[in-house]
Amino acid sequence: MTFKEEIKRRRTFGIVSHPDAGKTTLTEKLLLFGGAIHVAGAVKSNKIKKSATSDFMEIEKQRGISVATSVMGFEYKGYKVNILDTPGHQDFAEDTYRTLTAVDSVIIVIDAAKGVEAQTRKLMEVCRMRNTPVIVFVNKMDRPSRDPFDLLDEIEKELNIEVRPLSWPIGNGPDFRGVYNLYEQNLYLFSPNKQVVEEGISLEVSDPNLEKEIGESMAINLREELELINGVYPSFEEAGYLAGKQAPVFFGSALNNFGVRELLHCFLEIAPSPLPSTAEERQVNPEEEKFSGFVFKIHANMDPNHRNRIAFVKICSGRFARNTNYKHVRLGKQMKFSSPTAFMAEKKSIVDEAYPGDIIGIPDSGNFKIGDSLSETEDLHFKGLPSFSPELFRYIENADPMKSKQLAKGIDQLMDEGVAQLFVSQFNGRKIIGTVGALQFEVIQYRLLHEYGASCRYDPINLYKACWLEAEDEAQLADFKRRKHQYMAHDKSGRDVFLADSAYMLQMAKESFKGIKFHFTSEF
Structure with a gap:
């Protein structure tokens, strides 16, 4: 295979969602369809002893949530598929934002009962910043859920993107029978199976056997809804999707394997190969x-x-x-x-x-x-991997004097991972951990103990924001650092960071020192 053909057959995408929308379950089922695994494990580890393939850290298995992005690759129908399953929990959003810089397209998973949630909106903004192509998968149709047309309206309004359904649910909740594939114009009926993939049966919507398979009223309903969709929604345009302006929408139940095949097949055809x-x-x-x-x-x-x-x-x-x-x-x-x-x-x-x-x-x-x-040769600096200003801060202290070396090494390595940020106060030399969410403090403490054998404790500190400083006037910067000495710290790269203890203090500093720029991400 030539070099160009190798590139063209690759599909690298991230799966993102609000916590508990079924993102990791969908990842499992895509792997199952791709033949990469043979039995899927439920993410809720108390129900099935086998936990999800993509949640491999001990703390993830205990809590049933993803706290770190995991990467999975497999071959399927001549394509090389690379999936990045990201944490949904907002406390680990930074890991997700960085992961979105490494993908060419995104699948957003939405819970059919809850619709668009806060974290989904935030993630969509990140995709929009980079014009990343987006496919929406409405999950959990096997549970009582909202009307599909209402969901489409909400997705369009909340995510600010034109939508086009490419699969359509037949019933919902206990009456959910499967999905009609609008992209391939046929119906695949599966018997629900959480663990393995079985061959489905294929039917056209005009086929008289449709009534036999799903019942008369559902068949009439399906035909009416399909007519309505083609009348109301714009036709699917690949160029609009690739430009990040149109989102194809698929419905299904990842847990029961409904709608996953439709999503995967269409995705492989339309999703972009690696982009510049x-x-x-x-x-x-x-x-x-x-x-x-x-x-x-x-x-x-x-x-x-x-x-x-x-x-x-x-x-x-x-x-x-x-x-x-x-x-x-x-x-x-x-x-x-x-x-x-x-x-x-x-x-x-x-x-x-x-x-x-x-x-x-x-x-x-x-x-x-x-x-x-x-x-290979050239000096290149790739853009778009910022560290965001943390919102929560605590002093980190050694709880076991015999393990100070292990603690220092553990903090050093975990901060390199981007789990959180470390600041060293220029005033008293104490180490301050800054995070985006409270759960990260727990994860750091847990991992320091279990992976490095070092125990730590936290002391409270009242801070509002960390700001990186930039100034052309060196004298003014020196004056600012002298006056705000007790609020100055160094980050891991040795750069000056101003730790403001309130919004008012930050505002006053900006007004008093007009020649200094205050940045809320480390990339400027």
Whole structure:
């Protein structure tokens, strides 16, 4: 297969949603259809002892939620599919935002009973910033749910995007019979099965056997609704979808395998193959011969038996080859990698080569930070991997003086992962952890104890926002730092950060020091 054909057959996408909309269950079922796994595990680990393939951290299995993005790749009908399952919980939103920089398209999962929720709106804004193509999957139709037409209106209004249904539910709740595939113009009837995929039967909507299969009233209803859809909604336009202006909508029940096949088949046909990436220097095209890529995530201790860290690299251009020298742009040194891996959640296999759109894992002994670039020759700095200003802050203290070394190492590695941000006060030298959500403090404490054997405790600190500073007038910046000495800190890269303790204080600082810019993300 030629280099260009390898690129064209790749589909790299993220699955995002509000917590508990069934995102991880959908990921499982896509893997099941792709033949990557043979039995699906429910995410709620108390019901079925096998937990979901994509939730592999111990804390995820205990709580039944995803706290870190996991990457899974599989081959299906000649396509190479790379799925990134992201955390839905808003406390881990930063991991999700960064992951969206590494995908070419997105599937948004919506709960059929709850409709569009707060986190879904936020994630859609991130997709809109980058014009990422979006497909919507309305899940849990096997439970009592809202009217499909009402849901479509809400999606259009709340997510501010034109919608076009490409599959349509037949009944809902206990009467849910399956979905009609508008894209292929046929009906697949499955018997509901949570664990394995069975062959369905295929029918046209005009087929007289339709009444036999789903009952007379449902058949009449389906024909009327399909007529209405074709009259009311614009026809599907691939160009509109690829530009992020039109969202195809699919209905189904991921748990019972309804509607997943329709979603996967249509997605593979219409979703974009790897797109160009934006670097500070220029636009990087996937077809370029020279290899380049960037680190969008770092995960420590994926294998608790070996204290290993893995840097997740999205390949942007060229062909990546094992045991070849590539330049680490920030450090300015050549590195070669003997055991790059491909993922199936926590299962890894060594790869000899990878192509644009693929995500590979590189074992890391502390050389990488989020946002780092690798390149064959050129110095490229890829854009769009910011650290957001945290909203919650606590002092972190060592609870076991005998383990101070382990604690320092643990904090260092977890902060490199982007789990949270570390600031060191210039006033008293104490370490301050800043997070986007409260649950992150628990995760840090849990992981420090279980992965590094270090126990910590938190002390309260009253802060409002962390701001990165930029000033052309060095004298004014020095004056500001002197006056606000007790509120100044360094971030992990040694940059000055102003920790404002209230909105009023921040406003006053902005008014008093007009020559200083206050940034709420580290990328400026």
